[in-house]
Amino acid sequence: MDNALFSRRRAERFAQLLDEANGGRRHHVRSRDDDQLTPLVMLGQRLGVEPPAAQVDPEFRTGLRAMLVATAVREGMGAAPTAAPAPQKATFGRGALLPAVTARRARARGAILVGIAGGAIALSGISAASENAVPGDALYGMKRGTERAQLALTSSEISRGQLFLDFARTRLVEASSMRDDRAGYRAVLDDMDADTRQGVRLLTGAAAQRSDPAALNAVDAFVTRQRRSLGAIVDTNPRADRARTSQSLSLLDSVALRADALRATITCGRQATTASDDLGPTPGTCP
Incomplete structure (x- = not known):
């Protein structure tokens, strides 16, 4: 199985479910991944309505922001719009599907960034919980890893x-x-x-x-x-x-x-x- 293709399809379906949950147009399709993605959609809605109250370390926030900005630049998200092309005759076939495919990919990229941000918030919570860990505790490795990240930044x-x-x-x-x-x-x-x-x-x-x-x-x-x-x-x-x-x-x-x-x-x-x-x-x- 092509793991990259599989991940892209999951991300696109996740973006569709997020659109539907936020009142967007319903997509009359059903994926076998829906059962796994539904809890993530609910989590996304909950994060939007009730942002977590956990305090994020300033250095961690700076590193996360740099990572997200770099991802956005690499993927071409947020780029300045170019001049509108001259009107063309309507065509049918594969060319007519390109705008829809591009929109889906943009939503998928947005969903991936939301997932990265959500994962980073979760990791910051785990990092905070590991502050009192001592050698032999399950979170002690996370504690030392956070220290190495602070030094790297x-x-x-x-x-x-x-x-x-x-x-x-x-x-x-x-x-x-x-x-x-x-x-x-x-x-x-x-x-x-x-x-x-x-x-x-x-x-x-x-x-x-x-x-x-x-x-x-x-x-x-x-x-x-x-x-x-x-x-x-x-x-x-x-x-x-x-x-x-x-x-x-x-x-x-x-x-x-x-x-x-x-x-x-x-x-x-x-x-x-x-x-x-x-x-x-x-x-x-x-x-």
């Missing part, structure tokens, strides 16, 4: 660095719920430390490149908050893996020292050295 080095530090805070929240699972706890802290290094490297690199210590303020705030949260985990749970927690605390100490040294280098007018490590550029020496 962010071009600024400073914004990406701040996102990584936000993810490190999220990993710490997840770890606090897994304190009795030592293996899971260590794995989440490994991910947390990896996100910390990524974020710090981007922010210290931006500060050194711009000779502006402003980006280091986000690092300082992150270290202060993470230290407090990690200490609370150890203080409130005697069974917590103290050895593994101390490794993350040592990393935060190294991050704080790097931020202070790099700030001093920038303040005294020296450039950071060309050498770098997992925390970014190493500071120069001030006189």
